[in-house]
Amino acid sequence: MKLIIAIVQYKDSSGLVNALTEKDFRVTKLASTGGFLRSGNVTLLVGVEEEKVDNVIEIIKDTCKKREKTIISPYPVTESTGMYIPYTYEIEVEVGGATIFVVDVDNFMKV
Template sequence: MKLMICIMENYYANEVEKQLKYKGFRMTELASTGGFLRKGSTTFLFGVEEKDIEELRKSLQDACLHVEKQKGRKRSVANRYTSFIIPASPALVPLLQT
């Protein structure tokens, strides 16, 4: 089990949440502010199996591209999102499966 932390501008957050929930990914969403990606960011926490990481990355990219097709790309944004993958402790696995 891995924990993916994904930080993105609020511009993308609603569509990402909607599309990934539809695809069956479970997540926790946190409104975040600070110096990392400045104001107006959303942080998603995903519990994901190793075999599903690439599918999650592809789904994130597709959702962001969908937003850009609908609304257009914001000029001030250099990246759509930043993500980190962290190994989850084996002690957490039973908690996540309940």
């Protein structure tokens, strides 16, 4: 038995949970925060038999696509004069996708 831990962007989580449950995989959804943008993430836990790991990973890949997002970031400028000039600028960052861990499960039981 394997435990798949998938960290995905909040925007992708509902579609992924639906896609997994339609294929009869049981999913536990945990709210999480972190990363570069400090944006909401979701951590999904999926326990599966070893031969089904690739199926789950394919569903994650199909559902959680990477995309570009424009963010506005503060960027302080200090010239050689020592003057501090605060302003903001737009930057393109890549969001989406998934971070996936697959770990062995020593013991599994339902009570």
